[in-house]
């Protein structure tokens with residue numbers, strides 16, 4: 001990366017209750033793609049002042065992090081009228097089956113990663129279909145996009161259409177191959193072992209998946225406690241275990257690198273289990289609203305140390321644009337949520353969920369220069385002092401996808417609206 005400094009308004013998370021904001025801010029990017037300085041213009045140190053100056057086209061923010069989304073569901077967004085299990089059967093499995101066609105998989109993958117970048121998302125955890133060839137294609141397009149991508153094949157060995165089901169032995173062999181080629185191939189790529197959810201996975205498959213993730217240091221991603229019918233099915237299939245979450249614990253799937261999507265109907269003992277195993281939870285409010293699955297118990301998470309962040313969950317989520325997901329988080333709670341909370345959960349909070357907080361999630365000195373410039377209506381009255389809260393409100397509650405003007409990953413520009 002050619003070092004440069006970018007001048008413009010700057011907003012960056014410190015915690016869920018504190019953000020740094022400078023109307024006249026600067027982010028300086030070093031040759032290593034990391035932030036050499038981030039702060040107010042008047043404090044710009046000499047070494048940063050020596051770098052070539054550029055003007056930011058908008059408000060500078062850390063790139064958004066989407067902790068849960070499905071690539072092969074991108075073209076199946078917005079197909080409503082069914083609860084989770086029927087929706088999967090009627091709309092989602094038929095679309096995922098289409099990914100047996102490598103050229104279709106290529107076309108959607110290209111489109112998907114372009115749309116992610118254009119939405120201001122610089123890091124995403126992504127589910128592919130079950131097809132090995134489609135997953136390789138997705139990795140190739142992920143690499144080409146230069147985004148930070150965590151990717152896994154969605155594994156199922158029962159209770160799903162035959163085209164999407166494999167034996168555990170085949171699943172694990174194919175995943176092993178994918179991992180050996182793609183996991184950490186570049187700094188920006190990771191594999192995630194991805195058993196879809198307990199209703200469509202045997203214990204044998206889940207145990208094998210857990211061992212694979214452990215051996216290679218991959219992420220694990222799956223769904224839990226999303227809808228009452230799904231929970232009932234999981235309990236029916238594993239009657240000997242105390243809870244849905246215990247199924248995953250028994251399989252060895254719960255740990256620091258595990259992303260559990262939804263978890264909105266978790267019991268207290270299941271939340272204890274999450275805390276004890278240090279797994280992270282992904283809140284997907286837009287998808288929960290869309291499928292009528294239920295409400296994320298935000299208050300319960302406030303009293304706990306469980307790491308959690310936001311996910312678009314496309315295609316039950318209708319958009320990859322994270323501010324829309326942030327807004328949905330507030331709508332679900334039916335309270336006036338302070339804008340710092342959802343914005344934190346799609347930036348620094350999500351980075352913590354991935355254990356990547358020393359690299360991404362904020363515009364702090366030393367972190368990777370993953371950032372976006374966003375058109376933002378920051379006008380106030382003549383004497384009004386603009387605050388971090390005003391800027392965060394504009395991002396969370398007043399923005400639209402076309403407001404994303406420029407996106408950088410490690411100081412490298414990956415999108416421009418111009």
Ligand SMILES: [Zn+2]
Nearest residue numbers: 070223261313
């Ligand atoms: Zn999902």
